[in-house]
Amino acid sequence: MEQYETTSDLDDLATAVSTLRRAVELTPHNYPDMASRLAKLGTSLWSRFEQTGDHQDIAEAISAEQRALELTPEGHPDMAERLANLGTSIHSRFEHTGDLQDLAQAISMKQRALELTPEGHPDMASRLAGLGSALWSRFVDEQSGDFQDIAEAISCQRRSIELTPDGHPDMASRLGNLATSLENTGDLQDLAEAISAEQRAVELTPEGHPDMASRLGNLATSLHSRFGDTGDLQDLAEAISAEQRALELTPEGHPDMAWRLAALGSSLWARFDRTGDVQDIAGSISANQRALELTPDGHPARAVRLADLGASLWSRSKRTGDLRDLVEAISAQQRAVELTPEGHPGMAWRLVALGSSLSARFERTGDLQDLAEGISAQQRALDLTPEDHPDIARQLSNLAVSFQFRFEHAGDLQDLSEAVSTQQRSLELTPAGHPDILVGLHNLGRLLESHFLHTGDIHTLNEAVSKFEAGATTTFGQPDIGLRAAKHWARLLEKYNPGSPDILTAYGTAIHLTTLTTTLDQVLENRYSRLVDTSGVALQAASAAFAFERVDKALEWLEQGRCLVWRQLTSLRTPLDDLRRHDGHLADRFLELSKRLDGAGSVRIAARSEMSMSEKVSLEDHARDHVRSAREWDDLLVKIRATPGFERFLEPSPWHTLLPYLPEAGHAIIINVDARRCDAIVLSAGRSTPHHIPLTNFTLSKCNQYRQDLTNQLQAHDYRERGLAVAMATERGDEEPPRIWWCPTGPLSFLPIHAAGIYANEGTECLLDYAVSSYTPTIAALTDRVRNARPIEKATSGLFMTCQPNAPSASHIPGTTKEVQFIDNLMTKEGLRSERLEGSTITPAICLDSMERFNSIHLACHAYQDATNPLESRFLFHKGSLDLFTILQRNLKDADLAFLSACQTGTGSEKLPDEAVHLAAGMLAAGYRRVVATMWAIRDKHAPHVATDFYQYLLDHRDPGDGSGVDGTHSARALHHATQQLRIRLGNNSDESLLAWIP
CATH class of the missing domain: 1.25.40.10 (Tetratricopeptide repeat domain)
Structure with a gap:
């Protein structure tokens, strides 16, 4: 009015x-x-x-x-x-x-009123808005959905806003109404305008206004719609954040509470479908359950709430394998179908969902009745769906999967043929550029492969290869699905056409897609969990390259496809001297985004069910900002790489760019362990090409057996105490024996290559007798440290030591006190700068400050290794703990040597052998050039002697004219020497003595 x-x-x-x-x-x-x-x-x-x-x-x-x-x-x-x-x-x-x-x-009344309103009349804006609202209602509610109505509605609402002065109390509501109309056109540009209007409406709505929650909800709906069209996770993150805020503002008992919970449940489900975050699907189920509880029996929304809950439960059962979730999903979906009246537009999709769940239960239980009912439901859905309906393609794809299940159970080729033709029809009906094309190509490829295996028809084999290739090279859709297609593409070629050069193309595509599956917009925990499914791709690709005598490709792929997250962490800390000289603004922006992404990525996924609503809002705001920062980072990289001289900024290095920066003495050796073959690549300074050595007498099964034998020995001798040992170093040396930097892959990462040898009663011969060994996560990690080497400031030259013999919740380790006392005495004797703090006198903050003041650090304490989120790995003190993330925030530009005399510092994750998931690699990422760390444990009584011999060697070989501190240049040789001394003291080759010095 x-x-x-x-x-x-x-x-x-x-x-x-x-x-x-x-x-x-x-x-x-x-x-x-x-x-x-x-x-x-x-x-x-x-x-x-x-x-x-x-x-x-x-x-x-x-x-x-x-x-x-x-x-x-x-x-x-x-x-x-x-x-x-x-x-x-x-x-x-x-x-x-x-x-x-x-x-x-x-509408007739409002049109007549508008015709009688002269231009410039103060009520013109309100009358235009009123007519627009009525026309929108007719577009939505009439069966025809006349687009003339929505076009006129938008025209009226746009004019209304143009005539509404800034500050007018109705501006926000008019913007919201325009957005609602724009959302219904199906045009992405209109949807973008709708989102912009809704964002303005929210900005114009003061805190505490009764319409704030509904405006946030409307904004979320539009953002979710655009995500469905574009797959942009930033839109989805912003939608979830808005939905959480809307819920926080909705009082208990409000009639819109159920609707807002359902909207949040839908968005969380969509994000789970993209990222696999189990907390998202748990949150989706919780929101949908609450929405259902608030929807009374007989309410028209009861059916859709049951359907939403069923979809969430089905998704979780697919991820976790929990049959109870699947049973609950089917029960909810059956009830949803029962409550849906005939002719209802939602009936078809509810039947499709029920059919998919029944088929999934058949796959788990083998109950043919489930499969028959599932196929019946899906076919009925198709009967209800017009041929030109946009959902028809996805329905056909689901039906094809059910036909495949029936074929696999009964072996009737007719079912397999129907599955193939149904999936082909689905692909034909999927619009060009739609993300479902990628899924359809992958599914069709698998069906055609199955058809070939049962018929021997070479044509279907070629078609399967073609579909996998198309899926792998599609530029839209989810990269993890493309990666699965690429792996199938490579596998089929290797098995049936082993001489095809397309094998290398397939693996090159797979390596590229592997790098796209773990991006900076995900928290570390999710990045690592996604990498579990891709583990081993780089090793398989390298094995194929070796078979084609392409050692260059093998080296590149092993560098590009391994240590992906570790490389991301180090890229956020890349030196910017060259970039700053060229463009200080770009360098500053890069540094700012790097710090922001460091913090966002390290957040641990919390159990949202235990959070208050305000905590959930804060978490989603953080997730939204994280995705936005990742997008800005990608855009900034494009801008930097468009700058002359920076075309390959932060891109994986081509193999030939590694060779000029190898250490001048010794060799870097990367060893590839694959089921088909094992090979080594030797890189040496001065050589223009990598040297390939096939390891014909070594196999993956032998490697796994050695590892199991070692594990059994460790358990038998109860090696669980604090320990120290493998050097992960990037320094050079000029003395004999020669230096070797080992870069193992796969399960070999858990074996002590430096101790490989022949151990017999009549005598022992091992690698320790012939070479000084170190380890590096990647060859690029080694060459980057050579490339970026710079002198350490004299002011920081020195050693900081701490021992923690009685950290809370940890076993007593008295040897740590003796250990640092020995080292301190050495430093004092030589008149070198050092500082020692023990027990409760050291706090995490003091330790951090000491890391900046001293170039070298010796930590004799307990440690905790978090394989799920490595940035939460930590050193345990009497007063608190120091986690890796906190260390990474400091500017340790002069960091040189870190001696980690602590447990769990050099042992990676069994699920991610190629991801350098340990404290030692983290300290390298933090800036330390050389790290001494632990493969397993040694007895507490040996640690003081090893440490003393280590530092005595360093002091004996330091440059007298090079200041007054500890020089880590010879740290690998010092550790080699200290280990040899321990070996001599132990005096025999029993299993116990070997396990004492090898780690």
């Missing part, structure tokens, strides 16, 4: 209605003010109806306004207002009754 100000107080409205009724009753029919009094009465009744929903009020309001209109002569200045008011009242009744005749009449 636009003519009269009315109160929102129900008592005042009741008084106004009563007074106006009495005035109308006492006014003669032909009295000049009768029309005005009737109009006022109608306005008051309409206002009360808007608050109470009393249909008697709206009927009486319309009757009064119609009488007022009848008494208003043509040309009267109030005619337009009375037409507009009557149209508004009739529209309000339509919204409660759904009577399309009311809607048509409301």
